[in-house]
Each structure stands twice: as structure tokens, then as C-alpha cells.
Amino acid sequence: xxxxxxxxxxVSCTPELLHLLRRDPEDLREFLETVRAPDLxxxxxxxxPDLAAEVVGLLPFERAVELFDEPELRESRAAxxxxxxxxxxGPLVNAMSADQQADLFRELPQKERERLLGLVNQxxxxxxxxxxxxxxxxxxxxxxxxxxxxxxxxxxxxxLELIRTVGRAKETIYAVYVLDQPQGVLEHxxxxxxxxxxxxxAMITDLGDQRIPVSVSPETDREDxxxxxxxxxxxxxPVIDADGRMLGIATxxxxxxxxVREETEDVQKFGGMSALDEPYPxxxxxxxxxxRAGWLVALFLGEMLTATAMGHFEDEISRAVVLALFxxxxxxxxxxxxxxxxxxxxxxxALRELTLRDWWRVALRExxxxxxxxxxxxxxxxxxxxxxxxxxxxDYGEHHVLVxxxxxxSLVGVVTFGSxxxxxxPFLLRRLGFDPASASAPFVATLVDVTGLIIYFTxxxxxxxxxxx
Numbered sequence: 530x531x532x533x534x535x536x537x538x539x540v541s542c543t544p545e546l547l548h549l550l551r552r553d554p555e556d557l558r559e560f561l562e563t564v565r566a567p568d569l570x571x572x573x574x575x576x577x578p579d580l581a582a583e584v585v586g587l588l589p590f591e592r593a594v595e596l597f598d599e600p601e602l603r604e605s606r607a608a609x610x611x612x613x614x615x616x617x618x619g620p621l622v623n624a625m626s627a628d629q630q631a632d633l634f635r636e637l638p639q640k641e642r643e644r645l646l647g648l649v650n651q652x653x654x655x656x657x658x659x660x661x662x663x664x665x666x667x668x669x670x671x672x673x674x675x676x677x678x679x680x681x682x683x684x685x686x687x688x689l690e691l692i693r694t695v696g697r698a699k700e701t702i703y704a705v706y707v708l709d710q711p712q713g714v715l716e717h718x719x720x721x722x723x724x725x726x727x728x729x730x731a732m733i734t735d736l737g738d739q740r741i742p743v744s745v746s747p748e749t750d751r752e753d754x755x756x757x758x759x760x761x762x763x764x765x766x767p768v769i770d771a772d773g774r775m776l777g778i779a780t781x782x783x784x785x786x787x788x789v790r791e792e793t794e795d796v797q798k799f800g801g802m803s804a805l806d807e808p809y810p811x812x813x814x815x816x817x818x819x820x821r822a823g824w825l826v827a828l829f830l831g832e833m834l835t836a837t838a839m840g841h842f843e844d845e846i847s848r849a850v851v852l853a854l855f856x857x858x859x860x861x862x863x864x865x866x867x868x869x870x871x872x873x874x875x876x877x878x879a880l881r882e883l884t885l886r887d888w889w890r891v892a893l894r895e896x897x898x899x900x901x902x903x904x905x906x907x908x909x910x911x912x913x914x915x916x917x918x919x920x921x922x923x924d925y926g927e928h929h930v931l932v933x934x935x936x937x938x939s940l941v942g943v944v945t946f947g948s949x950x951x952x953x954x955p956f957l958l959r960r961l962g963f964d965p966a967s968a969s970a971p972f973v974a975t976l977v978d979v980t981g982l983i984i985y986f987t988x989x990x991x992x993x994x995x996x997x998x
Contacts, residue, residue, distance in 0.1 A: 558587050566592070570601035578608035585609060586617065594624040597633075600786045607636040610645065619648035628673040628783055631660035659776070668754045669747025671784065672768045672777035678706045679733055681716060686729030688719075701780050703764035707733055714773040718742040744769045747776055752879065755784045842986040849997035851925055852989055855910075855936050856982070862906055863943035863981040864974030867951030870895060871973050874955045875965045888956040892949060899948030903941035911937035928996045939988045943981040950976055 561569065561584070573581045573596075585593050597606060610618055610633065622630060622645065634642055634657055646654055656674045663669025677695065679688050688705055696702055705724055707717035719737040727736050744767045745754055758766055758781055765778040874891060877883040883891065914933035917923045925932050951973045955965035990998055 557584070561588055561592070566595045566599050567601055570596055570599035573602060573609070574605050578605065578612050581605060581609045582612040585613065590620070590624070593621055597621060597625050598629050603632060603636070606633050607641070610637070611641055615648055618645065619650075622649050623653050626673050627656045627660060627675055627777070628671060630657050631670070634661060635665060663747050666751050667747060668745045668749040668751065668766075668768050668779050669776065671751055671754070671786075672747070672779045673701075673783070674777040675701075676706055676765075676767075676775075676778045677702055677704075678708045678713075678775065680710050681707055681732075681734050683707075683733045684729065685724055685727040685731045685733060685736065688724060688733055689729070701765065701778075701782075703778075703780070705733065706767060706775060706778075708775055712772070713775055715742055715744060715767055715769050715775045718767065742767060745779065746770070751779075751784060753881075754779050756881065758784055842982070849989070849993060851932055851997070852935075852986070855939075856985070858910065859936070859939055859943055859985045860978045860981040861974075862940055863947035863977040865947070866899065866902060866944045867947035867973040867977045870899075870948045870951030871954060874952050878955055878959060878965050885956060885960055888953065891952050891956070895948045895952045896945065899945035900941065902948065903944030906944055907937035907940040910940050926997070928993070931993055931996060935985075935989045935992045938992065939985040942984040942988065943977070946980055946984065947973075947977045950980070 564572075569584075573584060576584070585596065588596065596602060602609075610622075613621075622633065625633070630653060634645070637645065646657075649657075659674065660670065660672070665671075677688075677692060679691065692702060692705070702721060704721060705719045706715060707719065708714060709716055717734050717737070717739075719733060723737045724733075743757065743761050743763065745757060747768050747770065749768075754766060757763070758779075763781070765780045767778055768776045770776055874883065911933045914925060914929060914936060918925050918929045954973060954976070958965050
């Protein structure tokens with residue numbers, strides 16, 4: 530049992546592939562017959578495009594099509610296609626699934642798109658033109674036009690015969706879609722399981738759920754498609770136009786691939802940088818600098834306000850140097866609470882747990898939360914100063930109790946403000962039409978740093994006036 534499970538584990542074949550590329554092509558051909566398509570796709574990402582095109586040329590046609598349909602090869606396909614002979618590219622692209630064809634064309638430069646369009650057949654050109662009309666992050670952008678459809682007067686037996694005939698040409702067969710004959714309007718959906726269990730003479734319209742089929746429009750955001758698939762436990766959802774005509778299906782695997790890319794972009798934005806449009810190891814140094822420099826400059830300019838605020842309170846700091854010891858503690862606590870709130874709200878907005886109209890509910894919830902969290906940190910900070918003073922680890926002066934109270938009260942204010950600011954910023958960005966994920970942790974921290982200093986020194990001025998100040 531252990532050996533069987535081990536045999537299924539993916540193993541990197543990159544070193545052996547690189548070794549065989551420099552040896553006899555026959556040895557390489559034999560090796561390629563033993564490698565699974567996902568493993569080979571991952572290996573070719575680490576190979577120069579010229580050599581990768583050579584590998585694809587050694588594959589049997591069906592294996593090459595399977596390879597090009599793998600999402601792992603997504604970032605490398607365009608470069609490989611550009612280096613393949615025209616007589617090999619056309620048939621290969623024709624045989625790919627429609628959604629992968631569209632993805633490939635999106636990755637190609639305009640000049641290469643025009644060349645490739647001249648190599649494919651009319652059916653492929655029409656499918657690609659349809660899919661490229663829609664944004665990449667929409668249902669129309671991720672759908673495939675390959676699905677099994679029948680007419681209402683078909684029987685289960687006749688439908689099964691059709692599947693046996695055309696099944697190999699379809700990307701996936703999760704269900705059969707019943708369309709009316711003249712217009713192609715979606716009327717009914719029957720799962721493959723329901724079809725297999727039905728008597729051969731049963732009418733296709735009598736099988737399965739008789740309610741109106743769950744569907745989406747081509748403009749539906751892919752996040753909404755993913756939620757719909759999850760809610761109704763679907764493997765595919767039909768995509769229909771405004772007149773009810775069926776255009777294609779968005780399958781669960783394509784939705785997952787799209788969501789992985791979107792989540793990757795959001796994580797990169799959380800880190801305070803533009804989303805990378807290619808794998809990290811393949812990105813050139815100049816492109817990496819350009820992707821990161823803009824956000825860093827913006828954050829740097831924001832932090833300059835912190836320096837300005839510090840300069841404004843220079844007189845207070847010079848008279849009570851002990852206050853400077855707690856500046857990092859104060860502003861980091863506010864930034865941390867703000868980042869926590871931002872992450873929670875962005876997730877809730879993404880999952881549609883919250884809408885723009887719920888901002889006031891969030892504010893009313895975050896205000897007491899921020900006060901409670903600030904009070905906890907304030908108590909910890911207060912007793913920490915008293916303990917250090919009592920144990921003789923540091924001398925905060927004769928007014929150390931007032932200093933401790935200043936730090937404690939400031940933490941309450943800063944953490945409360947951080948929670949409010951961090952929770953409201955995603956709503957503001959969404960209202961302005963920006964991606965809430967742009968409310969990254971560094972951005973929130975920079976915003977709270979400046980206000981944190983103002984709150985801290987204002988509290989210090991009020992509590993230490995007449996003593997240290």
C-alpha cells in the first residue's frame with residue numbers, strides 16, 4: 530500500500546530532462562513516454578523555450594495537446610509556440626480546449642496573434658474571437674465552448690450514443706445541456722450520473738432537476754462563479770447570453786485555476802507591491818524593480834509624514850527623552866491592529882459577507898473591539914513600565930507612573946484608531962472603484978504611523994504638562 534501511494538507522488542523530472550536533452554533524442558523520447566503531463570509541464574518551465582519547443586516536437590500529438598492544456602505551462606506556452614514550426618502549431622492549437630486557446634492568445638504579442646490566427650481553422654478562430662470578447666476575470670473569459678448538447682425530443686439512450694461518439698473531442702463531460710432547436714436557448718440540464726442511471730427509452734427532459742437551471746452571464750465575475758459552484762455543489766455552470774442562448778460552460782477546474790491566480794495577485798498587493806504577471810524565478814531584475822519601486826516610493830512618501838510629525842513634537846521629545854523610547858511600540862501596535870482589521874474586512878468583502886452599505890455596522894463593531902484591544906495592550910504596557918522600574922532594569926524617572934499612564938492611554942487611542950482606519954479603508958477603496966486588496970498591510974501601517982504619533986504626543990502633553998513637559 531505504501532509503495533502504491535508513493536508511486537502516485539509527483540516527482541520533479543527537470544534534472545533528467547535537461548540531461549537527456551543533451552543526449553540521444555531516442556532516449557529522450559522513451560523518457561517522455563513515462564512522464565505525466567503536469568510533471569512535464571512543470572519541468573518545461575525551467576527549460577529554455579528553444580529546448581522546450583524541441584521537447585514538444587518529440588511528443589506524440591495527443592500528448593502534446595494534453596501538455597498544452599496544463600495550467601502549469603501557462604507562463605511558457607507563448608514562448609514555445611513562437612519557436613515551433615507553423616505546420617505543427619496550427620493542428621496543436623486546433624486540438625486544445627477552447628478556454629486554453631483563449632488563454633494562449635492572451636499571452637501572445639499582437640503580431641504573433643495575427644500569425645497564429647492564420648494557422649488555425651475557422652472553427653477555432655470563431656471560438657477564440659468569442660472568448661476574447663470578455664474580460665479574463667469574467668465567466669466568459671474562463672468558459673469553454675466545448676460541451677455536450679441535445680434537443681428536447683432526445684432519449685437517454687440516444688444521448689449516451691452521442692457522448693460515445695463525440696466525448697473525446699470535449700474537454701469535460703459533467704452534464705448534458707438540453708437546448709431548444711431553433712435558438713439554442715438553455716432549457717434543461719442533466720448530470721452524467723442521472724443519465725447513466727436512466728432507462729434508455731426515457732426522455733431527456735424527464736430526467737434530473739426540473740427547476741430552471743443555475744446559470745451565469747458571460748460578464749459575471751469569476752469570484753461570483755466560484756461562489757455559485759460552491760453553493761450548489763456543481764462541477765460546471767452554463768454561461769448564457771441575455772436571450773438565454775448557451776455560450777459555454779465554466780468548469781470547476783478552470784474556476785480554481787483562475788481563483789489561484791487572483792489570490793496570488795491579492796497576496797502580492799497585501800505585501801505592498803503590484804501583482805506579478807509571471808513567475809518570480811522568471812522575472813527579470815528591471816521588471817522586478819519596476820513592480821516594487823512604485824509602492825515603495827508611495828510608502829516612503831507616506832512615512833515622510835511620520836518624520837514631519839516627529840519634528841513637530843521635537844520640543845516635547847527634548848524635554849522628556851523617555852517618550853521617544855515608546856514611539857516604536859505605539860505606532861507598531863496601531864499598525865498591527867489596522868492590518869488585522871483590514872485583512873478581516875477584505876476577506877468578508879471578497880466573500881460577499883459584507884457590502885458597501887454595511888460600513889456603519891463594521892464601524893460600530895470595530896469601535897468597541899478597538900477599545901477592548903487597546904485596553905488590553907494599554908494594561909500590559911502600563912504594568913510593564915512599572916515592573917521594569919520596580920526591578921531596577923530601567924529608570925524612567927520620578928514620574929514613571931505618569932509615563933506608564935501616558936503609554937497605556939495612548940495605546941488605547943492608537944489601537945482604536947488603527948482598527949477603525951483599517952476596517953474603513955477597504956470600503957473607501959471599493960467605493961472609489963479600486964481593488965480593496967490594495968489596502969495592504971504596509972499602506973495601513975503607514976497611515977496609522979502618523980496619526981499614532983499625533984495621538985501619543987497629544988496624550989503625553991495633556992498628562993505630563995507641569996511635570997516632564
